[in-house]
Amino acid sequence: MVTHRYTVVAIILHWVMAIGIGLLAVMGLVMTHLKLDPMRLFQLYQLHKSIGVTVLLAAVVRLAWRLAHRPPELPESMPPLERAAASTGHLLLYGFLFGLPLTGWALVSVSVIAIPTVIFGVIPWPHLPVLSTLADKAPVEAVFKQVHAFGAYALLALVGGHAAAALRHHFIIRDDVLLRMLPRRRRTTGVQPVEVNQNVRSIS
Numbered sequence: 001m002v003t004h005r006y007t008v009v010a011i012i013l014h015w016v017m018a019i020g021i022g023l024l025a026v027m028g029l030v031m032t033h034l035k036l037d038p039m040r041l042f043q044l045y046q047l048h049k050s051i052g053v054t055v056l057l058a059a060v061v062r063l064a065w066r067l068a069h070r071p072p073e074l075p076e077s078m079p080p081l082e083r084a085a086a087s088t089g090h091l092l093l094y095g096f097l098f099g100l101p102l103t104g105w106a107l108v109s110v111s112v113i114a115i116p117t118v119i120f121g122v123i124p125w126p127h128l129p130v131l132s133t134l135a136d137k138a139p140v141e142a143v144f145k146q147v148h149a150f151g152a153y154a155l156l157a158l159v160g161g162h163a164a165a166a167l168r169h170h171f172i173i174r175d176d177v178l179l180r181m182l183p184r185r186r187r188t189t190g191v192q193p194v195e196v197n198q199n200v201r202s203i204s
Contacts (some may be wrong), residue, residue: 006161007069011181013062017055020054021155021156024048025152027044042161046117047120050119054119059098074086074093075177077173093155100152106144107141108134
């Protein structure tokens with residue numbers, strides 16, 4: 001069966017992850033470049049970790065859903081090179097959507113401070129067992145910190161390219177690629193105007 005739109009579940013997961021990535025990027029820049037009160041910084045780190053876990057779980061569900069539900073076919077007019085670039089871009093996005101939260105989880109687990117993670121202040125989230133029990137955590141933490149930071153910039157570049165390609169399809173090529181991932185608009189049925197008989201006699 002040929003489908004021309006993504007499913008509602010796929011659309012919701014897509015935009016949840018998109019919003020999550022945007023929030024994580026902003027918080028990451030704030031945490032690393034601004035001087036904040038220690039308590040405010042702690043709260044921001046906890047929120048950053050909570051959203052990161054949410055993105056990771058959404059990516060797991062999104063991948064499972066994609067494997068079970070065939071996505072829309074690419075437009076037939078799309079050249080083979082662009083098709084290959086689109087497929088490669090999607091694979092890289094999935095790789096980073098899993099890899100970046102996992103490196104963040106590893107970074108938290110190997111942290112010398114060893115601060116517990118509580119998702120949105122409600123659900124305790126465990127540390128990775130091997131990393132959390134290392135005798136000398138500092139050098140491993142430094143490596144994961146660099147990997148996580150560079151991975152974040154790489155993911156933002158991929159997301160920017162993904163968004164630019166979607167906008168190009170919508171505004172320049174003028175196909176339905178972007179519309180496939182947008183919520184369907186409800187058509188409003190307006191009341192048809194009633195034609196007034198021009199020959200109605202006026203009442204004197």
